[in-house]
Amino acid sequence: xxxxxxxxxxxxxxxxxxxxxxxxxxxxxxxxxxxxxxxxxxxxxxxxxxxxxxxxxxxxxxxxxxxxxxxxxxxxxxxxxxxxxxxxxxxxxxxxxxxxxxxxx
Numbered sequence: 135x136x137x138x139x140x141x142x143x144x145x146x147x148x149x150x151x152x153x154x155x156x157x158x159x160x161x162x163x164x165x166x167x168x169x170x171x172x173x174x175x176x177x178x179x180x181x182x183x184x185x186x187x188x189x190x191x192x193x194x195x196x197x198x199x200x201x202x203x204x205x206x207x208x209x210x211x212x213x214x215x216x217x218x219x220x221x222x223x224x225x226x227x228x229x230x231x232x233x234x235x236x237x238x239x
Contacts, residue, residue: 140181140187141205143181145167145175146178146182149163149175149179149188150187150205150206152167153188153197154198154206157195157196158195158196158197159195159196160175160179163175179196182202186201187199187201
């Protein structure tokens with residue numbers, strides 16, 4: 135339940151997602167998170183730091199800890215499920231619809 139509480143907080147999973155590719159500084163991370171407010175990002179980073187999912191490097195960038203990388207791996211099946219779900223909700227992506235001639239053929 136504690137993990138669901140942590141990851142269920144607004145923006146927590148997004149921060150994890152953006153750090154999966156490697157360390158990021160505060161501003162680049164904020165940019166990757168659609169310019170979320172700096173106060174919310176600070177709060178989420180503090181929570182993830184306290185949970186030992188993220189740590190701060192000496193150069194002030196943030197990166198996932200081994201525990202954080204494990205969390206991303208654990209979320210992999212959920213990502214795969216969500217991709218299948220999205221395909222079922224919208225079986226024809228928008229780019230396919232735009233390729234159709236105006237007469238619908």
